[in-house]
Amino acid sequence: MKRVMFVCKKNSSRSQMAEGFARALGAGKIAVTSSGLEASQVRPEAIATMADIGIDISDQTSNALSEFQPEDFDAVISLCGCGVSLPPEWLTREYFDDWQLDDPAEQPEIFPRVRDEIKQRVEALIAQLSPAEAPVG
Numbered sequence: 001m002k003r004v005m006f007v008c009k010k011n012s013s014r015s016q017m018a019e020g021f022a023r024a025l026g027a028g029k030i031a032v033t034s035s036g037l038e039a040s041q042v043r044p045e046a047i048a049t050m051a052d053i054g055i056d057i058s059d060q061t062s063n064a065l066s067e068f069q070p071e072d073f074d075a076v077i078s079l080c081g082c083g084v085s086l087p088p089e090w091l092t093r094e095y096f097d098d099w100q101l102d103d104p105a106e107q108p109e110i111f112p113r114v115r116d117e118i119k120q121r122v123e124a125l126i127a128q129l130s131p132a133e134a135p136v137g
Helices: 014-025 045-049 110-129
Strands: 001-007 030-036 075-078 095-098
Touching: 001 014, 001 110, 014 030, 014 045, 014 110, 030 110, 045 110, 075 110, 095 110
Parallel strands: 001 030, 001 075, 075 095
Antiparallel strands: none
């Protein structure tokens, strides 16, 4: 099972929503954690926007990337264009991508749009990282 780290500047919105989707949609397929270049707190708008579609992220916590070891992860996804700010050892994992999504913290009205973009990207990521299951029958 691939281990995925979602990272953002503050681990408060985008990376938290990505973690929520990955846990809900990738259960049994990938293991997931999220972090920030600095820790803060999960924004209530992120919790509410995910609750609107039936995913509860209210128990997720904001953690600093420095609390983790890069070798514990197979895939690293930056959600905010902060890839250039990551220590080099995080950029050289088996899979790295920088999604560069708009920051809903600056414009709360875009939370639903950003959430839906994250869902599509997480679905594609899960499909890419988890081996295809053999058809039954």
